[in-house]
Amino acid sequence: MEYQSITLELIKLIKNKKELNSLDDSLIETHLLKYKNEINSILNKYVSFKQFQKSAVCKDIISSIRADLREIYGVFIKTNLNNFEKNITKLNNYEDPLIEKILSGHQSSIERLNHYSKTYILIFNKLFEWGLNKKYSLIDLACGFNPFAYKYLPIKPTKYLASDLSTKDMSLINLFFKNTKIKGEAIALNLLSQNDTDILKNHYDVCFLFKALDSLESKSRHSSKKLISKINSDFFVISFPKKTIGGKKEIKLSKRTWFERFSDQNFSKKEVFEIENETFYLLKK
Numbered sequence: 001m002e003y004q005s006i007t008l009e010l011i012k013l014i015k016n017k018k019e020l021n022s023l024d025d026s027l028i029e030t031h032l033l034k035y036k037n038e039i040n041s042i043l044n045k046y047v048s049f050k051q052f053q054k055s056a057v058c059k060d061i062i063s064s065i066r067a068d069l070r071e072i073y074g075v076f077i078k079t080n081l082n083n084f085e086k087n088i089t090k091l092n093n094y095e096d097p098l099i100e101k102i103l104s105g106h107q108s109s110i111e112r113l114n115h116y117s118k119t120y121i122l123i124f125n126k127l128f129e130w131g132l133n134k135k136y137s138l139i140d141l142a143c144g145f146n147p148f149a150y151k152y153l154p155i156k157p158t159k160y161l162a163s164d165l166s167t168k169d170m171s172l173i174n175l176f177f178k179n180t181k182i183k184g185e186a187i188a189l190n191l192l193s194q195n196d197t198d199i200l201k202n203h204y205d206v207c208f209l210f211k212a213l214d215s216l217e218s219k220s221r222h223s224s225k226k227l228i229s230k231i232n233s234d235f236f237v238i239s240f241p242k243k244t245i246g247g248k249k250e251i252k253l254s255k256r257t258w259f260e261r262f263s264d265q266n267f268s269k270k271e272v273f274e275i276e277n278e279t280f281y282l283l284k285k
């Protein structure tokens with residue numbers, strides 16, 4: 001057996017969980033690379049993948065990669081965006097009541113559902129006061145299902161770039177943009193991949209990074225500082241959860257000390273406000 005054929009089988013197995021099956025094979029392949037030497041060193045012990053699949057090593061690799069992918073992606077998915085494909089295909093208006101149903105499919109947007117309108121008004125009132133042009137462009141990174149909340153934006157952007165990990169999810173957001181005539185585009189980006197983040201050199205007036213930095217930091221410490229420094233935007237709206245997923249534990253303010261310091265050092269203006277489950281930082285370069 002060869003590493004490459006094993007990889008393909010492993011990817012299929014790892015994705016065989018509904019909360020992970022929209023993820024790109026290439027992302028899972030990157031996670032598998034960590035185990036390449038381990039897999040190669042035991043390959044000749046097995047004559048078939050079926051046999052290898054029964055080994056403790058294989059089971060450990062699968063469960064560890066699934067746990068990683070759940071932590072960064074799967075845990076937030078309450079209903080796969082795929083399940084809304086028929087609804088999205090039929091949508092022709094971004095104000096359609098079905099939007100609430102779609103937003104309820106993601107942990108972050110369901111928690112924001114009763115707060116979207118006032119939150120977006122607070123955000124944009126402040127950004128316009130700080131000099132943001134009413135004709136602004138927007139980039140929404142690690143967006144989850146947030147682009148479906150377009151109707152709540154008090155003034156619509158001249159262009160809206162959305163991105164998250166899954167190509168399949170991004171194709172459904174593109175379908176939503178197209179059917180509802182939003183000037184937007186969605187692309188799959190891994191914010192921890194050097195190659196992917198080259199696109200961030202393009203200028204967007206406002207950058208949203210909602211509840212994204214904890215995931216990035218959990219995988220690669222200090223990655224968010226590097227990422228923010230790369231993003232070519234004048235205004236940033238960065239949010240953090242106030243509680244751990246499932247609302248079980250409050251997240252200690254001391255966990256955000258690094259961000260308080262970083263934002264004080266790198267931005268000329270800063271304003272912080274809170275809603276039920278989320279703390280927002282409004283920042284101007």
Ligand SMILES: C[S@@+](CC[C@H](N)C(=O)[O-])C[C@H]1O[C@@H](n2cnc3c(N)ncnc32)[C@H](O)[C@@H]1O
Pocket residue numbers: 072073076108109141142143144145146163164165189190191192209210211212215216
């Ligand atoms: C807590 S959710 C927030 C979603 C959305 N920003 C919101 O607040 O509605 C975190 C998001 O980060 C995305 N994510 C995690 N790691 C990522 C990475 N390396 N690159 C891009 N997106 C990532 C996940 O897929 C998930 O959609």
